Amino acid sequence: MNAFEFMLRNWREVMGLTAEHLLLVAVSTLIAVAVGIPVGLLLTRKANLKRPVLAVANVLQTVPSLALFGFIIPLKYVGGIGWRAAVVALVLYALLPVIRNTVTGVEGVERSVREAALAMGMTDRQILRQVELPLAAPVILAGVRVATVISVGVATIAAAIGAGGLGTLIFRGLRQYDNRLILAGAIPAALLALAADAGIGLIESRLAARRRAATKANVVVRQVVLAALAVLILAGAGFAVWSRSAKADVRVGSKDFTESVILAEIYAQALEARGLTVERRYELGGNLAHDALVAGEVDVYPEYTGTSLMSILKHPPATDARAVYELVKSDYAARFDVEVGPPLGFEDTFAVLVRGEDARRLDLKNISDLTAHAPRMRAGFGQDFMSRPDGYEGFSRAYGLQFRGRPREMDLSLSYRALAEGQVDVIAGNSTDGMIATLGLTQLEDDRHYFPPYEAVLLLRRDTLERLTPAREVLQRLDGSISTEEMRRLNYEVDGNKRPAAEVVREWLRSRGL
């Protein structure tokens, strides 16, 4: 099945995500235009503001998009996760071209024309509306065009903060080592960018043509209004598609990897089987799932006790699974009013992985076997592993590992790919990862018991549990229901056999009579 067949078979999801994408771009571009043009005009009137404002807009443009999302998330009112934060970030990116082209366009009006307008006794407002804006319109529109195309690109990153859009497919594809998914996201995004570019280009040329036949200055203004209306209508259509699932009984979140999506989907489908409506807000990166849970933007998501212990509650690493579970449970209840469900039955701890052929050739079984070979091996670790308290630093100390050069810091899903392709020799993956089998990797035993327990659990808001009785019932039914082998198999079905998570989960639930 190639990328096009995949898109055809999943056209409903691709269309839905395209609509989300379009809505993000349309809304943020409209806001950027509504803000950027007046700001640009103001700058042409207040010369001393021009440099500082353009400098700020320039700096905003150079902030990498993921970093900008990172800055926005903790902000009150504008920040958070999901749609709103994504729009804020996109607006910030789109502002510079709009402001700069407005300034350039207005300043590009011939001096003699402005002089004549002034000498004829036109007021500043009349000069602006009848002379400067119409004459600057093509340049301003070119700025809007650039802003729109930038937005289409940047909006793919918005998936990382749960804002949906075509980036969802791209990120999923990266994680699952699946080029079809990446293309299924990237091709529509590229088409959108081309369509936006051509569409606004068309308005530009119509505007130029109209000028020849123009009888009133308002024609240009009317054109811009018409264009804005067209975008709004498109946005409305997009919104209609997007908001189908707006009002749901339960909003289920997941982190941004296959296993988390599978666990979330298990819970979601079990609830749906009991007649509840579910909104899925999957694939939230970093600690976004936690932030969303606490903020009440999702009601439940799967988590691991070790992650909760250290990343969220900031306790030091501990090794006793029972003690860790109890501590996490009582802390969540006290601090977040969140219930920690019973352990689902498996652990997903860090798996130190090497290529199978290397393991056989060098006779590697335990992590301590690595110590001697490490200076000739290159390591590549996810950002998560590099920064967390039970991650790289303590790990390399515990085993006395000294790799060749500094470990390369890369996206977790990319690190699997890098290992398989021989660009690095050691990575830290997840013990239940389906990719381990898919790519023929060998997991080395944690023989010094360095890594803390990572029992899979579901975290639920207490108010949701009280509101919905089936929520608790399902939680009890899932207690200890998934073994490590089973989880690895489910992961493999999705990552290795490239099957949709929803389908894999449906089979599993049926086989379990859930």
Place this chain on the structure above:
Amino acid sequence: MESQNPNQTTDADDAFVRFRRVTYAPPGVSAPIIDALDLEVRRGETLVLLGESGCGKTTTLRLVNRMLEPTAGEVLVEGRDTRAWDAIELRRRTGYVIQDAGLFPHFTVGRNVALVPTLEGWEEGRVSGRVEELLRLVGLDPGKFAGRFPSELSGGQRQRVGVARALAADPPLLLMDEPFGALDPLTRSTIQREFAALQRRLDKTVIFVTHDVREALFVATRVALMRAGRIVLLDTPEAFLRSEEPHARAYRETVALPKDL
């Protein structure tokens, strides 16, 4: 012209525009651009400001319709200080023609000419009638030209439209800043002749800036020779030709020179 201040002296009554010890010295400029200038422009005359680039001719013009305000002294238009005028009102009753016409490229010829009447809120029929009248006055067939855009005109045609636009609301005062400076010599001399004839018919007060002495002598009622922000000679064209003032002689020689060839 109508409303006149009874307290004004007869001398002032006769002066449509009057400069009183006017200095224009914006901050950061070493020498004043206009230096204690006294000047009277009489009702109905065409006063030509003649001088080299940078002598302050254009600045003098811009002080009249309050595009600039004097840093010392006062400029009176119809007996009233320009700073006491509403700038917009003053400019709407002051026609202005500049070298490259400054026509609005996105307006048709008709709309360009109609600009001030439209701003003044004339009703549509009156505006279109006036546009036709003016285009004819400057020698352009309205049926042929009203719908064209400035980019479709020759330089001379553009300048005619510029003059028509300046005259549209029938202003008593006309400011012209090297209006024919960018035209080729043939077009230029035609349009100069037409302008002189037009001026005799319309009886406007005109301040006309040029660095071309032939043009100055041709259109002027009086010539003001400017140098470094001052007027060094102010007289009729005939007196200018007889003057022993060194700069006037220098200018005269540039005109005389071709006759020796």
